[in-house]
Amino acid sequence: MRRRWIAHLDMDAFYASVELLRYPELVGQPVVIGGGRRHQPVPQADGTRRFSTLAGYTGRGVITTATYPARDLGVHSGMGLMKAAALAPQAVLLPVDFEQYRLYSRRFKAAVAEVAPVIENRGIDEIYIDLTDVPGAQDAVGHDGTGGVRAVAQEIRNTVKAATGLTCSIGVTPNKLLAKVASELDKPDGLTVLTAQDIPSRIWPLQVRRINGIGPKAGDRLHKLGIRTVGQLAAHPLAWLQEHFGKSYGRWLHNASHGQDDSPLVTHSEPVSMSRETTFERDLHAVRDRAALTGILDELVAELATDLQRKGYAGRTIGIKLRFDDFKTVTRDLTLPEPVSDAAAIRRAAGRCLTRVDLARRLRLLGVRAAGLVRL
């Protein structure tokens, strides 16, 4: 009997780990990645480098990734840099370098593909891998029916390490949902293999928020209903969940709590939309800062047009996104008769969208988006 084996591979503190390859003197130290283009390391006369720290950081921005020593100080991704500076002033601050991360992303994915070619991309630092038909995956090792697949997963970990110098964590289970949870059970540098029999002991004790698809809102609502763990969720009947969360999401919650997920790996996908947005250094007023806002919009439009053309797409629906000083966000869309990719046409459509927004409040963010993409 052939068993389905799906792996989820997650690179450990990916951006930070890539930076540590460049700056090995920072290994073991608290390091956070984030903020603007300032804070580049400065080479010193004696050959060492001087790094910025969080101490005295001012301005907007959040942490993108933190090393494990930094996490031990209480900082984590998504945290505002000002707040992080108060908790860990001594932590080193490095700017993001997406070019470099994309390079290492391609390397680790190519390395995995050498061992197991059926891969679903989930962003820059994680993938799902179908191990079902990888040679050896179905073999038992002694009495251990999972011995073969464990060996395959370990081989993938070794290959990634050899190709990049980076560690990853892998969860191997019968489906994507469980694999995603399992990959976090022994992080960093871990390997966890789970079968359906392990669900009560390994999955049910976990907080519901550990399930991919239960975010802050659903987590809060479950909490208010007295449900904190996956096991407590599993103890509620389907009908009860559907009463509280709707037919579709209720069904999904029920299945998820029992570790059931038959979603296939998506090995090829086309982009649906592309966008550019920016948060201002300070909030801007539509009238008083009109010139500045126009300049920013033109710049975003130009970047979006460049992105579209470089990747060979045009978009039929052009939209804008505004975030006001009270963090309320509004969007306006306009669908055109024909797809466009040039800056002038995108700018015209964005301008028409803007006339449909009440601009009384000050703005903190402006964005432009192209959707309904077609290949040129």
Next chain:
DNA sequence: TCTGGGGTCCTTCCGCCA
């Protein structure tokens, strides 16, 4: 001193049309 940027998918509402 709150809260980045780039995405996907889902729901709801509305107008239009058969």
Next chain:
DNA sequence: TCTGTGGCGGAAGGACCC
């Protein structure tokens, strides 16, 4: 002609994820 119904595309917002 009136009313209802249902499909569909577009628009807006929200939840979630990396």
